[in-house]
Amino acid sequence: MPLDTASTYGQTLLRSDGRRWNELRRISASISTQSSTDGSSQFVMGNTVVVCNIVGPREGRGQRDTNNALIETEVTVAPFAQTDRRRRMKGDKRVQELQTTISSAFQAHLFTHLYPRSSITISLHVLSLDGALLASCLNAASLALVDAGVPMPSILAAVTSGMITSTDGITPSDPILDLNNSEELELPFLSVGTVAGLSEHQEDKVSVLIMESRIQIGQNGKKLEAMLAVGVDGCKQVRTIMEEVVRTHGIRILRGRK
Template structure:
């Protein structure tokens, strides 16, 4: 039974896990976790953990595009990642949607024209799932691609955001919340978005936007606009964490070469 976030938040202004509306779950990331691969990473957002490995860029036979590399994604959810122990196969609709979204996101983000007639494979394994699956996968893939040396204009950083819509007079207007866990995703409308850093004197640009629930798009208190606004700020915080991980790895590599 989902937790009654609406009534609880209105009285305490705290979510079920003790976070305030704009607080991210604990984020940790590691790079080069599997030296045998071209690039790899491990990203944990709260209780959601994702391992990513990159294969390529490698030239392949029968490549459909003679001018660009093709980005492909394979996503596997471990049976022990969820409480119901249900195995999500490759034919699972949700898995297919995630794979397509991730592939399209990096197809337009990476400098694929530098690797004609080649392929880049993003392999993702979900070790633990507690909300924010798409965001965690995008963040893990972004760090692993940096480790693989695939050039891109900016790190792609992702997060989920939702909104608590009042059902009575307890809340004057919809209240946004950042980085939803699984219980909140089951109960509240939310979206997932990813941004890339804008040029000088420009705001960050939205690269991925997936609306996972139906919400009102018009009116004075527009829930979609509210979720977007907090999501943009959340992506900036996530990007700072990812950049720090990459800087530490770069420093470690340079020290090893001395």
């Protein structure tokens, strides 16, 4: 049974895991984790762990689009990733939705026109799941694509944001950042992914926006607007961490060559 986040937050202004409304969980990542693939990464967000492998760009067989590369995504959720030990097959609706969303996001984000008549396969393996599944998959895939050398305008960073709604008229209705699994079961939330602007003066652009659950719009849509604003700001924080991972890896490679 999920914790009653709304009532506990109203008393302490802290969430069930001790975080404030705008705090991310612990994030760690690494790239070039497997030498047998063109690109690889591991992304850890709280207790959610995703491993990604990239194959390609390579010649695509029977591809209809002769001007752009085709992005294909395969998502595998380990049976031990969740407490219920549920085995998600390839025909699972949630898995199919993830694959379609990730493929569409990177099909529009990458410079696919540089690789005509080719395909890029993104293989994602979820080893542990504690919320932010789509966001973690997008972040892991983005890092692995950087490792594979696939050109893109910027790193695509994603995060979840939700809303603690007031039920008694006293508890504050506040947006929260980076929900864990228990919070996702209880609260309305969305997943948002952004790409950085081409210059310092340009704002980040929303590339992925998925409403994961229902929410009452009300109040002229201020709840949804607040969730989106918190999510976009969280994406900036996640992108900063991911860029530091890429920078550190590049420095390590240069030192090795010297």
